[in-house]
Amino acid sequence: MSHSDQPIPMTSRRSGPLTGIAQVPGDKSISHRALILGALSVGETKITGLLEGQDVLDTAKAMAAFGAKVERHGPGEWTVNGVGVGGFSDPEGVIDCGNSGTGVRLIMGAMATTGITATFSGDASLSRRPMARVTDPLALFGAQITAREGGRLPITIRGAADPLPLTYRTPVASAQIKSAILLAGLNVPGDIVVIEAEATRDHSERMLAGFGARIRTETTEEGHVITLSGRAELTAQPVAVPRDPSSAAFPVAAALIVPGSQIRVPGVSRNPTRDGLYTTLIEMGADITFENQRDEGGEPVADLMVRHSPLKGVSVPADRAASMIDEFPILSVIAAFAEGKTVMNGVAELRVKESDRIDAMARGLEANGVTVEETSDSMTVHGMAKVPGGGTAVTHLDHRIAMSFMVLGLATEQPVSVDDGGPIVTSFPDFMPLMQGLGADLG
Numbered sequence: 001m002s003h004s005d006q007p008i009p010m011t012s013r014r015s016g017p018l019t020g021i022a023q024v025p026g027d028k029s030i031s032h033r034a035l036i037l038g039a040l041s042v043g044e045t046k047i048t049g050l051l052e053g054q055d056v057l058d059t060a061k062a063m064a065a066f067g068a069k070v071e072r073h074g075p076g077e078w079t080v081n082g083v084g085v086g087g088f089s090d091p092e093g094v095i096d097c098g099n100s101g102t103g104v105r106l107i108m109g110a111m112a113t114t115g116i117t118a119t120f121s122g123d124a125s126l127s128r129r130p131m132a133r134v135t136d137p138l139a140l141f142g143a144q145i146t147a148r149e150g151g152r153l154p155i156t157i158r159g160a161a162d163p164l165p166l167t168y169r170t171p172v173a174s175a176q177i178k179s180a181i182l183l184a185g186l187n188v189p190g191d192i193v194v195i196e197a198e199a200t201r202d203h204s205e206r207m208l209a210g211f212g213a214r215i216r217t218e219t220t221e222e223g224h225v226i227t228l229s230g231r232a233e234l235t236a237q238p239v240a241v242p243r244d245p246s247s248a249a250f251p252v253a254a255a256l257i258v259p260g261s262q263i264r265v266p267g268v269s270r271n272p273t274r275d276g277l278y279t280t281l282i283e284m285g286a287d288i289t290f291e292n293q294r295d296e297g298g299e300p301v302a303d304l305m306v307r308h309s310p311l312k313g314v315s316v317p318a319d320r321a322a323s324m325i326d327e328f329p330i331l332s333v334i335a336a337f338a339e340g341k342t343v344m345n346g347v348a349e350l351r352v353k354e355s356d357r358i359d360a361m362a363r364g365l366e367a368n369g370v371t372v373e374e375t376s377d378s379m380t381v382h383g384m385a386k387v388p389g390g391g392t393a394v395t396h397l398d399h400r401i402a403m404s405f406m407v408l409g410l411a412t413e414q415p416v417s418v419d420d421g422g423p424i425v426t427s428f429p430d431f432m433p434l435m436q437g438l439g440a441d442l443g
C-alpha cells in the first residue's frame with residue numbers, strides 16, 4: 001500500500017505566533033523495529049506509542065504475511081505474537097513496502113537467512129532507491145537474490161537455508177544496512193560482525209539487547225564494531241515508543257522561524273545517534289531547552305521548550321551528518337531565515353532518500369527566492385532577513401520535502417505551496433492538524 005495516487009496540493013501562509021503543546025507521533029525507526037523484533041520473538045510483545053504512519057503499517061502487514069499475529073487494540077497500542085527467530089513462513093503474494101526504505105531493507109534482512117522465498121515491491125520512489133547495499137551482504141550469507149536492473153525493486157529473495165557467519169564493513173554510514181545484517185545474523189550459527197566507520201542510529205542494537213540477544217559494540221580505530229551472537233532466542237518485551245525527534249523537527253523549526261512563538265514538544269527521544277539537528281540549532285543560537293530528561297523504554301527522552309530565536313548560519317561538519325540525516329531538508333528551511341550562510345557537509349546520502357533531497361530542496365528554495373549552492377555532497381543555503389516565498393515546490397513522493405516547505409511558508413512574505421502533500425502520511429499522519437492546532441495557517 002502507498003498513499004493516495006491523486007496528488008494533494010497544499011499551501012502554507014505567514015502565521016501569527018505559534019503556541020501550545022505539540023504531541024508528535026512515535027519514532028518511525030523504533031516502530032518498525034518493534035514490529036519486526038516482536039515478530040521474531042517468542043511470546044507477545046505489547047507496543048505502546050507505535051507510529052501509525054503508512055510506512056509502519058506496511059511493515060505490520062508484512063509481519064502478518066510472514067506468520068506473526070499482529071493486532072491493533074487502540075491508537076498506538078499493538079500486540080505482536082511472534083514466530084521466533086527462523087520461524088517465518090512463506091508469504092502469500094508480494095510484500096509491498098510502499099514508500100519505506102527502512103521497512104523493505106530491514107525485512108529483507110530478517111527473512112534472508114530463513115528457508116523461505118519472498119518478493120518485495122514498493123512505490124515509484126522506493127523502486128528508484130538502491131537496494132544492492134543490502135542485498136550484497138545478504139547474498140554473502142548465502143541468500144539468492146533476483147533484482148531488477150541496477151539492483152532495484154522488485155526483488156525476490158530465496159533465503160539461505162544454511163547461512164554462513166559474516167564480518168562486514170558498511171560502505172556508507174547507514175543504520176538500514178547495519179540493521180539488515182544484524183537481523184539476518186539472528187538465524188546464523190556463530191558471530192556476525194558489522195563494522196561502521198561512523199556511528200549511525202543504534203535502535204536495533206538497543207532493542208536486540210532488550211529482547212535478549214547477545215550483542216556488544218566496541219569503538220576501535222576501525223570505527224564501531226558490533227558483534228552479535230547468532231542463533232539467538234528473542235523473548236517478547238513491552239516496547240514504549242518515544243516520540244520521533246525527526247518529526248519533532250517540523251514544529252520546532254516552525255516555532256524558531258515564526259516571530260513570537262513558544263511551544264512545548266514533550267517526550268521526544270534524545271538518543272545521541274539522532275541528536276545532530278538539535279546540536280546544530282543550539283550552535284545557530286536557537287532558544288531550546290531540554291526539560292525532564294529521563295529514560296523511557298531504553299531510550300533517553302526529554303520535553304523540548306522552543307522559542308522564536310534570531311539565528312546565525314553555521315557550518316555543519318560531515319561527521320555529524322549521520323546523526324541528523326533526515327533533518328537536512330528542514331534545516332535548509334531554517335537556514336533560509338538565519339543571518340549568513342549555512343553549509344551542510346558530507347550529505348551525499350541525501351541524494352538516495354525518498355527523493356534526491358539536495359536537488360528537491362535547492363529547486364524548491366530557489367522557487368521561493370532563496371539562494372542555494374550545491375555540490376555532489378554538500379548544500380549551502382544563504383539566509384535572508386525577509387524570505388520572499390510565492391513559489392511551488394515539487395515533493396517527488398517525499399514526506400520530508402512536503403513538510404519542510406509547509407513550514408517555510410509560515411514565515412515567508414508570500415504563501416508557499418507544494419504540488420503533493422500526500423506522502424506526509426508515511427511518517428506524520430497528523431502533521432496538518434497538529435500544526436493548525438499551534439496556530440499555523442496551512443491547508
Ligand SMILES: O=C(O)C1=C[C@@H](OP(=O)(O)O)[C@@H](O)[C@H](O)C1
Nearest residue numbers: 029102173174175176177325326
Ligand atoms: O534505520 C533507520 O530506521 C533509518 C536509517 C536512515 O537511513 P539510512 O540507513 O539509509 O541512512 C534514515 O534515513 C531512515 O529514515 C531511517
Ligand SMILES: C=C(OP(=O)(O)O)C(=O)O
Nearest residue numbers: 099100101102103326353
Ligand atoms: C529516509 C527516510 O525513510 P526511509 O529510508 O525509511 O524511507 C526518512 O524518513 O526520511
